[in-house]
Amino acid sequence: MAQGNSPPRPAYETLRQNEDWSVLAKTGKVKGPDRFDPLKYISLTRTGLVWVSLGGQIRERFESWNQFNFGAPVTAVHNDSFLYSRLMLHADLHIGTHVRVFAQEKSSFLTRRALVGGQRTSDVDQLDLQNGFVDVKLPFAETSRLTLRAGRQELSFGRERFVGVSDWSNVRRTWDGFSGNLEMGKSNLIFFWARPVKVAKYSFNRPDPGTQFYGVHLNGKLAPGWGTVEAYWYGLDSRLATYNGTTGREIRHTLGAHQVNQIGKSPFDYDLGGTIQVGSVGSQSILAHGIVTQLGYTMRKTRSSPRVYLGYDYASGDRQHGGNVGTFNLLYPTAHGTLGYADVVGRQNMQDVNFGVALNPARKWRIRLDGYSYWRASANDAFYDKRGSVVRSASSGLSRKIGEEADLLVRYQLDVHTMIQFGYSHFFPGPFVKQTGPHEPVDFLYSSLQFTF
Numbered sequence: 001m002a003q004g005n006s007p008p009r010p011a012y013e014t015l016r017q018n019e020d021w022s023v024l025a026k027t028g029k030v031k032g033p034d035r036f037d038p039l040k041y042i043s044l045t046r047t048g049l050v051w052v053s054l055g056g057q058i059r060e061r062f063e064s065w066n067q068f069n070f071g072a073p074v075t076a077v078h079n080d081s082f083l084y085s086r087l088m089l090h091a092d093l094h095i096g097t098h099v100r101v102f103a104q105e106k107s108s109f110l111t112r113r114a115l116v117g118g119q120r121t122s123d124v125d126q127l128d129l130q131n132g133f134v135d136v137k138l139p140f141a142e143t144s145r146l147t148l149r150a151g152r153q154e155l156s157f158g159r160e161r162f163v164g165v166s167d168w169s170n171v172r173r174t175w176d177g178f179s180g181n182l183e184m185g186k187s188n189l190i191f192f193w194a195r196p197v198k199v200a201k202y203s204f205n206r207p208d209p210g211t212q213f214y215g216v217h218l219n220g221k222l223a224p225g226w227g228t229v230e231a232y233w234y235g236l237d238s239r240l241a242t243y244n245g246t247t248g249r250e251i252r253h254t255l256g257a258h259q260v261n262q263i264g265k266s267p268f269d270y271d272l273g274g275t276i277q278v279g280s281v282g283s284q285s286i287l288a289h290g291i292v293t294q295l296g297y298t299m300r301k302t303r304s305s306p307r308v309y310l311g312y313d314y315a316s317g318d319r320q321h322g323g324n325v326g327t328f329n330l331l332y333p334t335a336h337g338t339l340g341y342a343d344v345v346g347r348q349n350m351q352d353v354n355f356g357v358a359l360n361p362a363r364k365w366r367i368r369l370d371g372y373s374y375w376r377a378s379a380n381d382a383f384y385d386k387r388g389s390v391v392r393s394a395s396s397g398l399s400r401k402i403g404e405e406a407d408l409l410v411r412y413q414l415d416v417h418t419m420i421q422f423g424y425s426h427f428f429p430g431p432f433v434k435q436t437g438p439h440e441p442v443d444f445l446y447s448s449l450q451f452t453f
Helices: 025-026 431-437
Strands: 051-066 080-096 099-110 125-141 144-153 175-182 187-196 211-221 228-243 246-262 268-281 284-297 305-313 350-359 365-375 390-392 401-413 418-429 442-452
Touching: 228 268, 246 284, 401 431
Parallel strands: none
Antiparallel strands: 051 080, 051 442, 080 099, 099 125, 125 144, 144 175, 175 187, 187 211, 211 228, 228 246, 246 268, 268 284, 284 305, 305 350, 350 365, 365 401, 401 418, 418 442
């Protein structure tokens, strides 16, 4: 096949199992031949019905913190620098057109971290299985296909506001269970049941026997001019949970929808979603809700194509200590970058005004400047971080204002394999933080090098 007619190269994905390198079997080459192509399609039979694709990723990230956790507790270390290292390798075996076996290992390491929490389970996992599943693909109709998956697997839905792999963490999230994906033209319906895998840093990871997570997620394209929509129902059954003084078995149902759309042919776009949560914690009921909104404007005729945006997020909090639960549960999101890159504030009992600009000043370069202003949604509930942990306990009568954050992110894509990233975040503590303990401004500096093949 002539080079001009060669098909495009598959893109490297955050979820490597989503890559499809079968195009190499059909053409022998794709646009822009690469030195790793011999690894991406290896035929194991003369007919090519059995083949395997190999790949991996190496990532190094340096972090430096000043006044971590606002300088609390005063007896702890608050200024520290350390290096994260992560290696992931995978093999993707295809047996005919209907059966597939995917296996991926991970090795995550960290130099000494003296900050509060030390070396956490999100930082270190010496050697373990990230993915290990079997797919069976079944023709469902002329334009539809059902894929059934069983084993250890990553779950990722939409923009990962509720369910994601948390790729920023040195140890990515994964699950043991089963899922199904029904593809119907430009839409797909995913259903699943799984247990989150608990990290044992230096031994084999096992699923959490006390937690079940299940649900349905629909992705679809609306009529022309109406963009895309997600609709979801997630069920959570956790043996033990505590929210603002209420403790017990948590059974929570999360229902909602999210739409993203370009407004006609104009430079405006919007992002709009709403969620409600119901259920129980022990003998007490749950009623919580959240919304996410954003309006963007892209200056298409400007060389760097800057996009400016303004958004507002809200997630409910508890009205009183103990009793019925109004605290929103962020479930299992990829939270980093959603409400600031320092990961100080989480999406529980929170309202936030956010704004920023992103631009491409030159080929391969991407720059983002973001600002956030945070308040507690309820003055009777705590201030939570992105892990759902309490940063400062509820103190009624005190200010709701948590503070502001400013972020700078610079990304350079050297080539298809290599990405270099630099970032800096500064958090300005607000009245609530100042009223409840140490309140030093937080500085976070990081740089990373990532190589994917």
